[in-house]
Amino acid sequence: ETGVTQTPRHLVMGMTNKKSLKCEQHLGHNAMYWYKQSAKKPLELMFVYNFKEQTENNSVPSRFSPECPNSSHLFLHLHTLQPEDSALYLCASSQELRTGNTGELFFGEGSRLTVL
Amino acid sequence: KQEVTQIPAALSVPEGENLVLNCSFTDSAIYNLQWFRQDPGKGLTSLLLIQSSQREQTSGRLNASLDKSSGRSTLYIAASQPGDSATYLCAVTGGTSYGKLTFGQGTILTVHP
Numbered sequence: 001e002t003g004v005t006q007t008p009r010h011l012v013m014g015m016t017n018k019k020s021l022k023c024e025q026h027l028g029h030n031a032m033y034w035y036k037q038s039a040k041k042p043l044e045l046m047f048v049y050n051f052k053e054q055t056e057n058n059s060v061p062s063r064f065s066p067e068c069p070n071s072s073h074l075f076l077h078l079h080t081l082q083p084e085d086s087a088l089y090l091c092a093s094s095q096e097l098r099t100g101n102t103g104e105l106f107f108g109e110g111s112r113l114t115v116l
Numbered sequence: 117k118q119e120v121t122q123i124p125a126a127l128s129v130p131e132g133e134n135l136v137l138n139c140s141f142t143d144s145a146i147y148n149l150q151w152f153r154q155d156p157g158k159g160l161t162s163l164l165l166i167q168s169s170q171r172e173q174t175s176g177r178l179n180a181s182l183d184k185s186s187g188r189s190t191l192y193i194a195a196s197q198p199g200d201s202a203t204y205l206c207a208v209t210g211g212t213s214y215g216k217l218t219f220g221q222g223t224i225l226t227v228h229p
Contacts, residue, residue, distance in 0.1 A: 006159075042120070043205070043219040056216065090159055102209045102217060104150060107160040 003027040006091050006108035013081065014116050021076040021111045023091030031096040032074040033105070034066060037088040049074060050096050081115045088112050118143045122206055122220035129196055129227055137191040137223045139206030144187045147210030151180050151191050154203045154222070164191070168210070196227045 004025045013019050025032060034046040048056035049068040063085075065077040074091055088110045095103040119142045129135055139149070148167050152160040164173045164180040166189070172181040179192040193200060203222040 004159075040221075042221045043207075045216055048216070088157075092160075102147070104148075104162055104165045105160075105207075105217060106162060107152075109159040110157075112157065 004091055004093055004106050004108035006089075006111050008111060009109060010112045010114075012114045012116065013078070015081060015083070017081075018077070018079040020078065021089055021091075021113075023074040023076075023108055025072055025074075025091075025093035025106070027093055027106060029093040029095050029106075030071055031094050031102070032068060032071070033092040033094075034074065034076050035090040035092060035107075037090055037110070039087075043090070047076075078113070081113075083115050086113055086115045118146075118208060118218040120206060120208060120218050120220035122204075122223050124223060125221070126224040127226070129225075131196060131198060131227055131229050133196050133227075134192070134194050135196055135225075137193070137204050137206075137225070139189040139191070139220055141187045141189075141208045141218070144184050145210060146184060146208045149180075149182055149189050149206065149208045150217070151178075151189075152205040152207065154205060156203075160205065163204075193225075196225075198227050198229055201226050 007022045031050045033048050036044045045058050046060045047066045063080050067075040090110045091108045092105045094105045121140050123138045150165045151163045154160050166173045166182045177194040182189045203224050205222045207217045207219045209217045
């Protein structure tokens with residue numbers, strides 16, 4: 001039990017499909033993150049939410065649309081993706097500190113996305 | 117912009133060896149440094165978190181050190197086991213990437229029986 005749960009674990013979609021990735025954290029944290037992990041590249045931060053407010057959009061294309069309805073749930077809505085978007089998408093949570101810096105990050109198992 | 121480099125990219129050792137993984141970062145004004153483990157196709161598991169004011173942290177057979185002024189951290193694994201085989205990732209928060217975690221590319225460790 002990692003405390004951060006992601007569904008689905010695997011997803012195959014066509015370029016015209018619309019799908020969503022879901023993340024739920026049971027750790028009482030106030031910040032949640034989406035990271036992208038592609039082969040042979042470092043993890044890339046996509047979005048950050050603090051207290052349900054988006055505080056970071058790391059130049060992510062608009063075909064990725066995040067949603068954070070509350071501090072425990074985070075979604076990543078996907079539409080008209082490209083084959084190069086195929087990757088492992090990781091959700092994480094942490095307790096954001098008053099200094100604005102990040103506490104220890106806890107990750108989910110990831111959603112493996114394949115775009116055909 | 118903060119950059120994190122991990123050396124070596126891959127390491128293969130026989131069971132029982134003590135080993136050291138290296139991490140360096142370009143901006144020494146970090147808030148903390150975290151070591152993670154990732155098994156193939158899985159998420160990241162946090163191993164150790166070192167605050168910028170600390171020099172080292174220990175957990176079981178793992179010991180991580182931090183030299184902030186020189187921009188370096190090492191992860192020491194004692195008496196390695198085949199179950200330690202995984203990718204080890206180093207990440208820092210703070211500096212020019214304030215509030216964000218910047219990751220290295222990882223070291224792929226294989227411990228063979």
